[in-house]
Amino acid sequence: MNTTTAASVEVTPTHMVGGGLIDVRVTAIRFAARDTNLYDLAPLDGKPLPPYEPGAHIDLHLPNGLIRQYSLIKAEPDPSSYTVSVKRDPASRGGSRCVHDELRVGKTLKISAPRNNFPLVEDAGNIVLLAGGIGITPIWCMVQRLHKLGRPWQLYYACRSRADMAFLQALEAIRHTHFHFDDEHSGTVLDVKSIVAAAPREARASCRCCSMPASTSTIPASSASAVPASSG
Numbered sequence: 385m386n387t388t389t390a391a392s393v394e395v396t397p398t399h400m401v402g403g404g405l406i407d408v409r410v411t412a413i414r415f416a417a418r419d420t421n422l423y424d425l426a427p428l429d430g431k432p433l434p435p436y437e438p439g440a441h442i443d444l445h446l447p448n449g450l451i452r453q454y455s456l457i458k459a460e461p462d463p464s465s466y467t468v469s470v471k472r473d474p475a476s477r478g479g480s481r482c483v484h485d486e487l488r489v490g491k492t493l494k495i496s497a498p499r500n501n502f503p504l505v506e507d508a509g510n511i512v513l514l515a516g517g518i519g520i521t522p523i524w525c526m527v528q529r530l531h532k533l534g535r536p537w538q539l540y541y542a543c544r545s546r547a548d549m550a551f552l553q554a555l556e557a558i559r560h561t562h563f564h565f566d567d568e569h570s571g572t573v574l575d576v577k578s579i580v581a582a583a584p585r586e587a588r589a590s591c592r593c594c595s596m597p598a599s600t601s602t603i604p605a606s607s608a609s610a611v612p613a614s615s616g
Contacts, residue, residue: 432463436498443496452479459528508605542574
């Protein structure tokens with residue numbers, strides 16, 4: 385099994401020289417799911433934004449002084465804008481609440497260049513993706529890339545309800561996704577342990593997870609992981 389990961393690509397365009405941050409403007413806000421919006425960010429100087437690979441994220445320097453990380457969702461980077469998905473957390477310490485309450489079209493802020501701590505193993509024989517709630521954000525970017533490449537993959541996507549599930553219609557159209565809605569299963573959450581156990585031993589050994597302990601048997605509402613599986 386080939387477990388080579390896709391390297392993140394980071395460049396330093398001229399508008400980052402000196403401060404290391406990029407000044408952007410919110411150019412569009414769109415609905416993604418209940419309490420979840422998509423935010424388009426374009427550079428103030430009009431210069432190309434740094435490219436990135438699926439799994440990458442950026443720092444948002446918010447108006448209230450907080451810095452929060454959000455995954456980029458476009459599989460094919462657009463040098464004229466970035467898009468992030470943000471869910472308003474009822475237990476927010478000020479990050480998602482600030483994004484939803486204070487970021488409006490025309491608002492300016494600073495962001496970092498993309499970084500990738502969760503790269504996609506896109507050349508594996510088969511790939512199993514797991515996502516819970518807003519944890520779909522980096523996974524959605526990966527799904528788009530895999531679909532374009534024609535690689536074999538499966539996604540298990542869990543959420544509390546259909547109303548909370550971002551990218552639902554787009555994923556239904558691709559038809560490689562197994563959906564799980566807690567409120568349609570008497571509150572029972574997705575059993576990740578059985579999914580991982582069904583994967584080949586080599587795949588379990590090479591499992592890479594983000595925000596989910598290895599001992600977790602059920603998927604939390606805001607986690608994501610990728611299991612590259614052997615071709616059998």
